[in-house]
Amino acid sequence: MTEISSLGEFGLIDRLTDKLEAVNESTKKSVGDDAAVLEYKDKEVLVTTDLLLENVHFDLTYVPLQHLGYKAAVVNFSDVYAMNGTPKQITVSLGISRRFTVEHIEALYAGIRRACEVYGVDIVGGDTCSSHQGLVISITCIGEGEKDRIVYRDGARDTDLICVSGDLGAAYMGLQLLEREKVASAGQKDFQPDFGGKEYIIERQLKPEARRDIVAALAREGIKPTAMMDVSDGLSSELIHICKQSHTGCRIYEDRIPIDYQTAIMAEELNMNLVTAALNGGEDYELLFTVPLADHERIKKIEGVKVIGYVTKEDLGCAMITRDGAEIPLRAQGWNPLKDEK
């Protein structure tokens, strides 16, 4: 194990960014100057940023550092895909406390680099400093979009179809499982939890992927969504965002919400309401979007996308129609660390 103080800031940065080679044409100058230089010409530049703090956004007792790095990068890529764009560069700032060694930070960085490799993104800069408390990760992602293809949150219109990719609630159930095992293993050394049959929900929590495949499929089918977001705070909360900004209402059907069977089994086991988990769980990083009714046939051709409801006029509000035909108003109970903090 190598103490970080033995390398210093510049030594650590040199080590982390060793053999970092840019793959994107838009990356003109990467790490090593006051600022990175990018060239975007006829494309629009998309910028998004995320701040992750230890014990608020992640718990290192059950999150491996490499996975954490991967996820920290991917959640930013997801925001760029949610604009119908393509992530191209990130900057990575780290605040590191003394309990971390060089090897720890290398593992974290390996995860970030791996995500960049998979998604074709360049690391172009950042900042590294010591933290007196836990680990701090701040990532900013820069991406590109074609002017007439960028999708905002405010374009949903009455009668549009509401679509969602993949399935919902799995990441949240994965988190519940990890939390349960953490409590169960407290104080036991070398405790090996058995996640057999629950690999999917664990993976959804620890190593989410951004849905670039869906963005590609939409382009292939010639569909431009009228509004789009990624589901990070929960379906309910995101739907309300889209409707509020678009001045519309919506209706979604309980029985249309896509849920994986492992998510369902876990909810059963923990005696939790499955639909609540799927509506408010968060961290799914699926794409939620609306398309004109006329695109119905084309949407059906895209594997892994489900129509879950439709957009209405604003005065009808946002509601879910349950299996027995009742209407329940949607509420933004999303994952909100500022409000939920104890």
Next chain:
Amino acid sequence: MTEISSLGEFGLIDRLTDKLEAVNESTKKSVGDDAAVLEYKDKEVLVTTDLLLENVHFDLTYVPLQHLGYKAAVVNFSDVYAMNGTPKQITVSLGISRRFTVEHIEALYAGIRRACEVYGVDIVGGDTCSSHQGLVISITCIGEGEKDRIVYRDGARDTDLICVSGDLGAAYMGLQLLEREKVASAGQKDFQPDFGGKEYIIERQLKPEARRDIVAALAREGIKPTAMMDVSDGLSSELIHICKQSHTGCRIYEDRIPIDYQTAIMAEELNMNLVTAALNGGEDYELLFTVPLADHERIKKIEGVKVIGYVTKEDLGCAMITRDGAEIPLRAQGWNPLKDEK
């Protein structure tokens, strides 16, 4: 005083970003979507980022929140000017612990907004979350530069003149003074330190400015520096960066280093070596740059810029020539929180 939990994340963001109007043409879509949308067309995009942590980078016992916000923004602008560019947008991520109220964060944000107003920069996004420890501020700045006007660190050439703007060591001496008063006032309520005659060094520490005036003057005089950086870690450290990346050496003259008289008086009072403070103090945010010898007459026309030495061949190394003609090798003793941490 308003508790942040009473507003929640979205409520707080709404309040902080209220009436935020973009002033730059390149800002197409600001806060409120998954990513900001910028349009840079024929300009290069410059990206830089900084992470500031409480009790590592700032001490709230003597730094007013509004000044902290101003400084956090300005140090990022400074990095963009150091590329010979112009800052245009920032994203602001905040990690906030429970001891802060809405009014505290509004004061911090007021400082950030004020800096943006002064420098013509738009706030286009960010992230706000709770922190279990202190205050975390992560700012990313995006700017523009003309392709053939951008200045890197690696272009210095043998015989180039080394220039620096303003004066050095003042911010460091301001910090020493604040630290001394903090110790002196420990436990005393309503202690009012007397900073009479030392306003300049206090201001240099608490409310630095970025040297856009120098960037403008260089353009006006038709000068394109061969290499440029801002002095954030100390003159010595920055000079070594430029020489290392440019494969050159350098000679600077002790008696040419610009130092304000308040800096000198404070060093005297604290029994500190004045030149060491000016070489290694850090946080000056002045511009350090090199120009071809042929630009000598033109450089002289720019007020507030001083020629402090010249670039040499690499094998001569980096050194300072003292008042009595001795050569002392420059060392990177710069401000390095990762190495200095106790």
